[in-house]
Amino acid sequence: MATALLFALALMAQDAPVTTAAPPPRTQPAATPPTDEYGYIAWCYGALSGYVDLYDKVMPEVTRIEKAFPGPDGAAAALKEYPAMRIQARSDLKTYGSAITAAEKASPRPIAEYGAAAMKKGRSIWGGSEAIDKARLAQVWMSWSPPGDCETRAKTLETKSNLLGQALNYNVKSAVPVEPQAAPAPEPEAAPPPPPAAEAPVEAPVEAPVPAKIEASTPPAPKPAVQKPVAKPAAKPASTAAKPLAPIGSTPAKLPASREIIIDPANPQACAGSLLPAKRGGKDVLICKPD
Numbered sequence: 001m002a003t004a005l006l007f008a009l010a011l012m013a014q015d016a017p018v019t020t021a022a023p024p025p026r027t028q029p030a031a032t033p034p035t036d037e038y039g040y041i042a043w044c045y046g047a048l049s050g051y052v053d054l055y056d057k058v059m060p061e062v063t064r065i066e067k068a069f070p071g072p073d074g075a076a077a078a079l080k081e082y083p084a085m086r087i088q089a090r091s092d093l094k095t096y097g098s099a100i101t102a103a104e105k106a107s108p109r110p111i112a113e114y115g116a117a118a119m120k121k122g123r124s125i126w127g128g129s130e131a132i133d134k135a136r137l138a139q140v141w142m143s144w145s146p147p148g149d150c151e152t153r154a155k156t157l158e159t160k161s162n163l164l165g166q167a168l169n170y171n172v173k174s175a176v177p178v179e180p181q182a183a184p185a186p187e188p189e190a191a192p193p194p195p196p197a198a199e200a201p202v203e204a205p206v207e208a209p210v211p212a213k214i215e216a217s218t219p220p221a222p223k224p225a226v227q228k229p230v231a232k233p234a235a236k237p238a239s240t241a242a243k244p245l246a247p248i249g250s251t252p253a254k255l256p257a258s259r260e261i262i263i264d265p266a267n268p269q270a271c272a273g274s275l276l277p278a279k280r281g282g283k284d285v286l287i288c289k290p291d
Contacts, residue, residue, distance in 0.1 A: 033147075034118050037157045038103045042115040044150035045096040046122025052089050054126060054141055055082075061138035092151055099158035106165035261288035 033043035062082065067075045104112050129137050263269050263286040271288035278287045 033122065037153060037160075038100070038107075038111060038115060039118040041096050041099050041103075041150065041154045041157055042118035043122035044146055044154070045093060045100065046119035047125050048089055048093055048096070048122075048146045048150070049119075050123040050126035051141070051144060051146070052086060052093070054129060054137075055086050057129075058134070058138045058141045061134050062142055065135075065138060065142070089146075092146065095151055095158075096154045099154040099161065102158045102161035102165065106161040262286070263288055 033040050033047075059082065063075075063079060066078045071078050100115055104115065132140075261271065262280055263271065263275065265284060265286055268286075269288075271286075273288055273290035276287045276289060278285055
C-alpha cells in the first residue's frame, strides 16, 4: 500500500488538472469521528463499508495506476493485494457490527438511532466520490485505510458490552421483583390446610384397632378343639345305646358260664357283662364276662 501511495502521489504531481480538482472526500468535516466508543465504532463501520462498496468502481483505475507505476515486485503482485484487502475489510465489518449489536443490547436506553447517524457520518467521507475525477478517487481509495484502533476498540466495546449487558439484565430482573406488591405469594402461605393433613394421621390409629379385632377373632380358633371332647361324649351315648340292647344279648348269657364270649374289636357286639381286653390266637380281642 505504501508503494502504491507513493506512485499515486507521483501521478498527482505529474497531472496538473488533478491538483486543481476538488479536495479529497476525507478532508470534509464529516470525517471527524465521534469520541464515545459506540459512536466511534459505528463511524468506523460506515467509513469502511463505503470503502468496500467503491471496490468495483475504482479497481479499473487502480489497475491502470499499478501497471503504469509497478513496484519492485511487479504490478501483478501489487494487484493481488486488493482482493485480500477487501476480504479483510469485510471481516473487520463483521467485528464492528458484532460490537455495535452488543452495545445496543447492553444499553439501558435506545441508541440504535444514534449509531445509524454515526455510520452515516462515517460513510459520508466518500460522499464526494461522484464529483471528482476517477483517477483522483482511485488515488484516495488506494491510500485510505480505517483508523488502526477501530478493530481493537471494537473488540473492547463488545467485551464490555457483554459484561454490562449481563449486569444490566441482572439489575433489570432484580428491579422487576420490586413489584412484589403483587404479593400473591403471601396468600398461598395463608393456606393452613396443612393442619388437616395432620388429622389424617389421627385416622391411622383408628385403623389400628381393626387389626386388633381380627386378632381377637383368632382366639376362638381353639374352640373347635373343644369339639373333640364333644365327640367323646358322642361315643358314650353309643355305649349307653348298647345297654338297651342287653336284652337282645341275653341269648349269649344263656350259654354256659364256663364258655368265653370273644368279641372282635373290629366287629363289636352287645355284651351283657363286662368287656375285658385279651389276646386269643395272637390277636387283640374283647372277652365278654357276664356280671
